[in-house]
Amino acid sequence: MRTAETLRKEGFDGNIHLVGDEPHLPYDRPPLSKQILSGDWDLERVALTDPAKDDELSLEWHLGDKATQLSVEEKIVSLDSGTDLSFDGLVIATGARCISLRMAGDLEGIYTLRGLDDALAIRSELEATPQKVVVVGAGFIGAEVAATARQRGLEVTMIEAAEVPFERVLGPEMGTVTADVHRDHGVEVITGVAVESFKGNRRVEKVILEDGTEIEADLVIVGIGVKPNTEWLEGSGLTLDNGVLCDDSCEAAPAIVAAGDVARWPNRLFNENMRVEHWDNAVEQGVFVARRLLAGKSNTESYSPTPWFWTDQFDRKIQLAGRTRSTDEIRIVTGSIEERRFATAYGREGKLVGILGFNRPRHVMQYKQMIADGTSWEDAIAHAEQQAS
Amino acid sequence: MGYRVEVDFDLCESNAICMQIAPEVFEVRDDDFLYILAEEPGGDLRAQVEESVQRCPKQAISIAEG
Numbered sequence: 001m002r003t004a005e006t007l008r009k010e011g012f013d014g015n016i017h018l019v020g021d022e023p024h025l026p027y028d029r030p031p032l033s034k035q036i037l038s039g040d041w042d043l044e045r046v047a048l049t050d051p052a053k054d055d056e057l058s059l060e061w062h063l064g065d066k067a068t069q070l071s072v073e074e075k076i077v078s079l080d081s082g083t084d085l086s087f088d089g090l091v092i093a094t095g096a097r098c099i100s101l102r103m104a105g106d107l108e109g110i111y112t113l114r115g116l117d118d119a120l121a122i123r124s125e126l127e128a129t130p131q132k133v134v135v136v137g138a139g140f141i142g143a144e145v146a147a148t149a150r151q152r153g154l155e156v157t158m159i160e161a162a163e164v165p166f167e168r169v170l171g172p173e174m175g176t177v178t179a180d181v182h183r184d185h186g187v188e189v190i191t192g193v194a195v196e197s198f199k200g201n202r203r204v205e206k207v208i209l210e211d212g213t214e215i216e217a218d219l220v221i222v223g224i225g226v227k228p229n230t231e232w233l234e235g236s237g238l239t240l241d242n243g244v245l246c247d248d249s250c251e252a253a254p255a256i257v258a259a260g261d262v263a264r265w266p267n268r269l270f271n272e273n274m275r276v277e278h279w280d281n282a283v284e285q286g287v288f289v290a291r292r293l294l295a296g297k298s299n300t301e302s303y304s305p306t307p308w309f310w311t312d313q314f315d316r317k318i319q320l321a322g323r324t325r326s327t328d329e330i331r332i333v334t335g336s337i338e339e340r341r342f343a344t345a346y347g348r349e350g351k352l353v354g355i356l357g358f359n360r361p362r363h364v365m366q367y368k369q370m371i372a373d374g375t376s377w378e379d380a381i382a383h384a385e386q387q388a389s
Numbered sequence: 390m391g392y393r394v395e396v397d398f399d400l401c402e403s404n405a406i407c408m409q410i411a412p413e414v415f416e417v418r419d420d421d422f423l424y425i426l427a428e429e430p431g432g433d434l435r436a437q438v439e440e441s442v443q444r445c446p447k448q449a450i451s452i453a454e455g
Binding site for chain 1: 402403404405406408409417418419421443444446448
């Protein structure tokens with residue numbers, strides 16, 4: 001959608017076809033695990049387009065249909081319905097889907113959350129006031145669902161296989177703080193143990209952990225990550241490696257670009273092949289690839305953003321910018337963990353590589369800019385000390 | 390042509406993305422609230438304001454022409 005808007009804005013007047021496997025027109029995903037799930041928002045508020053905008057952009061929709069094959073040579077995308085679309089330029093933005101737990105089997109009451117239909121199904125389950133909600137996987141989506149369910153007054157348990165939730169991204173210390181926010185609000189957080197199986201007669205009744213613990217559950221939401229939707233591209237000749245591999249300008253092949261959760265590209269700012277699953281990147285990369293397509297071979301600009309995302313957990317707005325790892329050096333640059341309002345800088349190999357904020361949007365943005373500018377770790381710390389004095 | 394920057398403060402959650410894109414127009418202060426520094430920032434800043442509109446995670450910013 002963002003790409004289509006940009007193509008029109010930049011003066012492209014040819015045909016634009018949008019293909020999507022969901023029956024819905026494009027919508028905004030972040031509210032799904034927050035305001036939609038909590039019941040605060042109506043569906044209309046997540047729509048990314050309306051009839052007037054649609055007319056203006058003059059788009060041709062193929063909804064509820066999906067791309068099944070790509071011929072790079074002939075420049076044709078084949079759809080499930082049998083339609084073949086030929087193209088001069090192609091944007092691959094097929095996103096990612098939830099990894100599900102195979103042992104969930106056919107039991108009712110076990111969900112993943114990715115799309116609008118998932119959110120609505122979980123919302124109606126929450127409205128039926130289940131006795132006990134279990135969230136499997138303390139990633140950011142799982143944690144948001146846990147927070148939303150808890151704020152509805154439900155009893156919630158969150159289970160995480162790693163010793164510390166969010167450890168891989170935030171490191172042990174900051175991961176613990178995030179888990180503690182949940183504990184403070186009455187979520188039971190169980191870590192360091194994986195789910196073994198689910199028990200129930202038609203509907204889920206219990207979650208069995210690997211250490212034998214049995215947890216009562218009448219609603220389970222699984223949030224253990226996503227994988228990129230690239231199966232339809234197998235055999236197309238494009239390189240698939242946990243996403244569609246692109247060059248540093250997001251081009252996967254001549255006149256074929258990729259954007260959003262499905263794209264993997266070398267981000268020169270971090271010297272890393274990355275695939276980013278955040279809203280902000282989907283918007284920025286969507287705009288970038290539209291310009292990339294229109295510029296053709298003349299555009300050699302590389303796409304080197306500083307990834308950023310936010311998550312709302314209870315009354316905390318948590319923001320993370322950059323590319324952090326659990327082994328990075330960390331330094332609290334403002335505030336304190338005790339008051340749950342602080343910003344933590346992450347450093348690696350002498351460079352500032354990340355900033356985590358708990359209700360500190362101003363600092364996150366300052367440091368995000370410093371990351372984009374390639375600021376050294378030493379200068380970042382000096383900046384923090386100067387501000388504090 | 391002139392234009393006016395409008396923010397729906399019921400939607401705004403002070404993510405401060407706009408502040409990074411257009412620091413002359415938007416500022417999130419230490420009280421965590423967003424302040425509009427220039428309601429009619431003029432043509433030079435138009436592209437930055439438009440990018441802020443697009444990148445606002447809450448879609449809280451709009452441009453009123455006139």
